[in-house]
Amino acid sequence: MKKFITITLLLFINFSFSQDYFTHDYRYIPADKLEHHIKIEKHYWSKVAQLLVKEGKLMGWAMLQKEGGSSNEPNIYFYIGIGDKNNLDNLYDNYAKASKTILNSMGEDAAELVQIALNVEPTGVFNTIMQRTNSLSTKKDYELNYIKINYAKVNGNIGQFSNMQKNMWGSFIKKEMDKGNGSQVTWATARKVSPNGNGYNWNFMTIDGYETSSDVLAPSWNPNTKFPEGLDKINSMMEGGTFYKQVTWKVLMSVDREGNFRIRD
Numbered sequence: 001m002k003k004f005i006t007i008t009l010l011l012f013i014n015f016s017f018s019q020d021y022f023t024h025d026y027r028y029i030p031a032d033k034l035e036h037h038i039k040i041e042k043h044y045w046s047k048v049a050q051l052l053v054k055e056g057k058l059m060g061w062a063m064l065q066k067e068g069g070s071s072n073e074p075n076i077y078f079y080i081g082i083g084d085k086n087n088l089d090n091l092y093d094n095y096a097k098a099s100k101t102i103l104n105s106m107g108e109d110a111a112e113l114v115q116i117a118l119n120v121e122p123t124g125v126f127n128t129i130m131q132r133t134n135s136l137s138t139k140k141d142y143e144l145n146y147i148k149i150n151y152a153k154v155n156g157n158i159g160q161f162s163n164m165q166k167n168m169w170g171s172f173i174k175k176e177m178d179k180g181n182g183s184q185v186t187w188a189t190a191r192k193v194s195p196n197g198n199g200y201n202w203n204f205m206t207i208d209g210y211e212t213s214s215d216v217l218a219p220s221w222n223p224n225t226k227f228p229e230g231l232d233k234i235n236s237m238m239e240g241g242t243f244y245k246q247v248t249w250k251v252l253m254s255v256d257r258e259g260n261f262r263i264r265d
Contacts, residue, residue, distance in 0.1 A: 069247060
């Protein structure tokens with residue numbers, strides 16, 4: 001099984017639609033099975049991701065756990081930073097080859113035990129391919145521990161909506177982050193490439209990154225901060241006039257753009 005998820009945010013601004021694709025693979029893993037899945041990711045799938053990143057076939061990987069929320073929703077999601085269209089087109093073949101390489105490197109006995117451990121009940125809930133449209137950061141990937149994803153159902157032109165995000169909120173948050181104002185350390189937006197249609201209640205997301213859980217729950221702003229005007233125009237393009245859902249996720253482990261693995265406490 002391929003594990004898809006989100007934590008590698010670009011370290012520079014990119015305010016146009018790019019070939020920066022990534023995947024979110026949302027799962028519901030029962031509490032009594034979670035530790036087993038974490039071990040699988042730590043000892044096997046993260047190594048597959050490291051190999052693919054070092055080969056230039058992925059741009060990052062991570063496993064995240066939901067903080068709070070309803071018990072009948074996904075509680076885990078995997079991020080895969082795919083990169084360009086060539087990596088997207090060859091994603092499954094690349095994963096299959098890398099998986100085989102990692103298994104072979106373990107030796108016959110260890111590989112057999114890993115394959116037994118990988119034989120788990122399906123936990124997938126929803127899988128989506130995203131395309132990053134805006135991104136900025138003041139921190140490196142390994143310094144990011146929490147993200148808040150704001151899911152939105154955009155009515156109308158998504159390109160126009162993304163540009164409004166860039167020109168209004170993106171310009172503001174970049175200036176404030178450069179000054180060290182506020183606790184947010186990354187910001188990004190992305191449009192949903194697949195699947196689409198009226199059966200889905202969101203098609204766009206903004207992603208806010210933080211270092212601590214308290215930063216997410218109570219972002220600190222200078223009392224003299226002047227927030228941008230015209231945000232109502234952004235809200236007017238979202239169904240219901242606001243985000244469909246806002247969910248906080250904790251990074252459990254990740255592989256950065258250089259192929260370095262880190263597991264959080």
